[in-house]
Amino acid sequence: MQEKGTAVQAKEARGSRRKFLRTLGAGAATLWALTVLEGQRAPAEAASGAAGADLPNEREGEDVLLRMQRDLQRALRKPAHLRRWAMVIDLRKCVGCHACTIACVAEYKLPPGVVYRPVVEEEIGTYPHVTRRFVPRPCMQCDNPPCVPVCPVNATYKRADGIVAVNYDQCIGCRYCIVACPYNARTFDAGEYYTDGTPERSAVEKTPSFEYGKRWTREHEAPPVGNARKCHFCIHRVEAGLLPECVTSCIGRATYFGDAADPDALVSELMHRPNAVRLKEELGLKPRVYYLL
Amino acid sequence: MRRLLYVVWLVAFGLGLWGVAERLLFGHRLAGYGSYVVWGLWVAIYIYMSGLSAGAFLLSSLVYVFRLERLERVGKLALFVAFVALLGGLLAIWFDLGRMERFYRVYTSPNFQSMMAWMIWLYTAYFVVLLGEAYLALRPDLVRWSRDPNRSPGQRTLARWLTLGRASLAPEVLERERRALQVLATVGVPLAVAFSGGVGALFATVSAKMYWHQAIVPILFLTGAVVSGGGLLTALAAFAWPQRDAEHRELVALLGRMLLLVVVGYVLLEWAEFSIPLWYGTSPEGHLVRLALFGPYWWVFWILHVGLGTLLPVLLLVLRPKDPTAVGWAGLLVAGTFVTVRLNVVIPAQVEPALRGLEQAFTGPRLVFHYFPTTHEWLVASFVVATTAALLWLGARLLPLMETEVAR
Numbered sequence: 001m002q003e004k005g006t007a008v009q010a011k012e013a014r015g016s017r018r019k020f021l022r023t024l025g026a027g028a029a030t031l032w033a034l035t036v037l038e039g040q041r042a043p044a045e046a047a048s049g050a051a052g053a054d055l056p057n058e059r060e061g062e063d064v065l066l067r068m069q070r071d072l073q074r075a076l077r078k079p080a081h082l083r084r085w086a087m088v089i090d091l092r093k094c095v096g097c098h099a100c101t102i103a104c105v106a107e108y109k110l111p112p113g114v115v116y117r118p119v120v121e122e123e124i125g126t127y128p129h130v131t132r133r134f135v136p137r138p139c140m141q142c143d144n145p146p147c148v149p150v151c152p153v154n155a156t157y158k159r160a161d162g163i164v165a166v167n168y169d170q171c172i173g174c175r176y177c178i179v180a181c182p183y184n185a186r187t188f189d190a191g192e193y194y195t196d197g198t199p200e201r202s203a204v205e206k207t208p209s210f211e212y213g214k215r216w217t218r219e220h221e222a223p224p225v226g227n228a229r230k231c232h233f234c235i236h237r238v239e240a241g242l243l244p245e246c247v248t249s250c251i252g253r254a255t256y257f258g259d260a261a262d263p264d265a266l267v268s269e270l271m272h273r274p275n276a277v278r279l280k281e282e283l284g285l286k287p288r289v290y291y292l293l
Numbered sequence: 294m295r296r297l298l299y300v301v302w303l304v305a306f307g308l309g310l311w312g313v314a315e316r317l318l319f320g321h322r323l324a325g326y327g328s329y330v331v332w333g334l335w336v337a338i339y340i341y342m343s344g345l346s347a348g349a350f351l352l353s354s355l356v357y358v359f360r361l362e363r364l365e366r367v368g369k370l371a372l373f374v375a376f377v378a379l380l381g382g383l384l385a386i387w388f389d390l391g392r393m394e395r396f397y398r399v400y401t402s403p404n405f406q407s408m409m410a411w412m413i414w415l416y417t418a419y420f421v422v423l424l425g426e427a428y429l430a431l432r433p434d435l436v437r438w439s440r441d442p443n444r445s446p447g448q449r450t451l452a453r454w455l456t457l458g459r460a461s462l463a464p465e466v467l468e469r470e471r472r473a474l475q476v477l478a479t480v481g482v483p484l485a486v487a488f489s490g491g492v493g494a495l496f497a498t499v500s501a502k503m504y505w506h507q508a509i510v511p512i513l514f515l516t517g518a519v520v521s522g523g524g525l526l527t528a529l530a531a532f533a534w535p536q537r538d539a540e541h542r543e544l545v546a547l548l549g550r551m552l553l554l555v556v557v558g559y560v561l562l563e564w565a566e567f568s569i570p571l572w573y574g575t576s577p578e579g580h581l582v583r584l585a586l587f588g589p590y591w592w593v594f595w596i597l598h599v600g601l602g603t604l605l606p607v608l609l610l611v612l613r614p615k616d617p618t619a620v621g622w623a624g625l626l627v628a629g630t631f632v633t634v635r636l637n638v639v640i641p642a643q644v645e646p647a648l649r650g651l652e653q654a655f656t657g658p659r660l661v662f663h664y665f666p667t668t669h670e671w672l673v674a675s676f677v678v679a680t681t682a683a684l685l686w687l688g689a690r691l692l693p694l695m696e697t698e699v700a701r
Contacts, residue, residue, distance in 0.1 A: 179332065192322055
């Protein structure tokens with residue numbers, strides 16, 4: 001009897017384990033399918049204007065990423081020249097984890113000496129009245145960019161959507177734009193690798209990056225080696241319906257991104273708050289990055 | 294002495310070749326400039342040499358535009374110095390380009406909003422005028438050399454080749470060429486002024502760098518060009534001239550007096566440049582001026598520029614105005630040390646982070662706000678200087694640059 005009972009229990013246990021594994025498998029498959037579909041659909045939807053259908057309905061207390069994702073998909077249905085990409089960084093929420101910096105470095109396989117979004121740490125006051133402030137510094141995508149007119153060969157330009165872009169196939173590497181930026185937001189790719197002096201390049205360093213929607217390998221001194229490089233609000237991701245890396249990787253949800261021309265977008269709401277400021281506003285460059293103090 | 298100079302040149306050129314090989318093989322990896330201090334020694338050498346060029350050219354205009362007869366003997370030499378110095382400067386800036394193979398794009402897709410594009414197009418126009426002028430100024434002597442049995446066969450052949458087949462020495466041809474030369478030289482003056490001032494404006498228009506963003510900067514560049522170019526020409530006239538007669542002494546003395554005048558004029562402008570931001574101690578760029586003057590590289594300004602490049606030459610020019618050797622040394626010191634002025638323009642503006650704390654935000658050897666040229670950069674610089682010197686030497690030996698008979 002006891003043996004029979006044990007056998008039944010074992011059978012039931014096997015059954016529930018199978019059921020559990022089946023459920024898990026089905027869940028994983030669904031998740032995989034959703035991920036793949038999302039990846040495939042986003043660019044197509046962005047182009048067709050059907051984006052947003054797969055996002056859950058807005059609800060109280062949801063992650064701001066969902067709202068920004070909806071804002072983004074709404075913006076992508078508009079023609080590019082009607083979009084005004086902007087970023088808002090809430091300094092009270094930034095904990096200085098540098099995840100955005102690293103996510104950006106990973107996304108673009110940035111070599112030594114090149115950084116798009118460092119987080120500047122500032123110590124304010126003296127002990128015991130001391131505090132720290134963290135200021136992430138992406139490219140400001142100025143509306144009146146000082147780096148654009150200085151380029152002798154038109155390699156850097158302002159796109160219709162407001163992004164200041166660099167044409168790596170055109171840049172001669174004179175670095176005039178780098179000295180012209182009052183935020184030190186441009187850096188120079190000197191052709192180095194983190195694995196220089198070691199027996200082998202790392203797999204990451206051999207992986208291409210896809211800035212501006214093109215494939216860049218840096219192999220054999222190919223561009224962007226020898227070029228000026230900068231943050232571009234991950235525009236190739238954005239156009240594929242994805243938020244910039246620094247936004248999705250921010251553990252404190254301190255970085256917001258969206259279309260400032262859309263009054264319903266979260267960034268529009270935030271950038272018009274009275275505590276929103278822009279860095280070096282007095283220069284008149286009209287930067288598109290706002291900081292909430 | 295001559296043998297020592299040859300040895301020095303050989304060493305400089307040999308080491309320079311090594312540097313160039315490194316540059317071609319390893320790109321920018323061995324250079325000391327990075328992402329924050331992006332312009333270094335090679336940019337300084339470029340502005341230094343382009344200044345030498347414009348200065349020498351403007352001096353030649355005294356001969357070919359203003360017909361200052363007492364200087365006629367250095368006219369051709371001045372044109373050749375202008376030509377060679379510009380080539381040297383362009384060589385330096387070519388090595389500095391991130392992508393050397395794309396240099397031609399400044400011509401195929403220029404952006405005329407950019408002061409750099411303007412500068413490039415101006416010096417190209419200037420270069421063309423310079424070539425035309427040099428041809429017209431030298432042609433009569435080249436024709437004479439090509440027929441002179443006292444010249445070596447090599448000199449004769451080169452001279453004949455450089456005449457481009459125009460061998461006439463008929464008075465009406467020479468007169469026509471003299472007039473053409475005057476027209477070209479007259480066109481060249483505003484070009485040289487705009488080009489050397491434009492190099493200054495390239496820096497001065499950068500509003501992100503308060504240290505550069507001053508109206509006096511283009512004026513300083515132009516004046517600096519005349520000072521350094523004048524110094525070099527004075528030294529060449531003093532030391533490399535074939536005849537050492539009374540006329541030579543008079544020529545060098547005149548060049549010395551002119552050099553003294555422009556050096557003093559430059560000191561006045563420099564006083565304005567530094568005293569204004571320092572006066573109340575509240576100017577935004579004041580601390581950068583203090584850094585250049587009293588920072589770790591104070592000796593570049595005080596010892597090399599003020600001491601060796603200004604005070605000593607002024608003393609020589611005041612105390613020994615008629616001694617060609619003293620005047621020549623004064624010219625050499627002024628011209629040789631003027632590169633320190635260029636370095637003090639280029640570097641200090643870049644050593645200040647745009648945001649406080651940026652230097653520690655994301656670190657690495659190229660993300661630093663200090664700079665000193667690496668051995669590799671010195672080697673490439675050595676190549677540029679040695680090549681320029683070799684071209685000058687070759688020109689002096691193979692071309693009628695110092696012929697006393699004036700091309701009229």
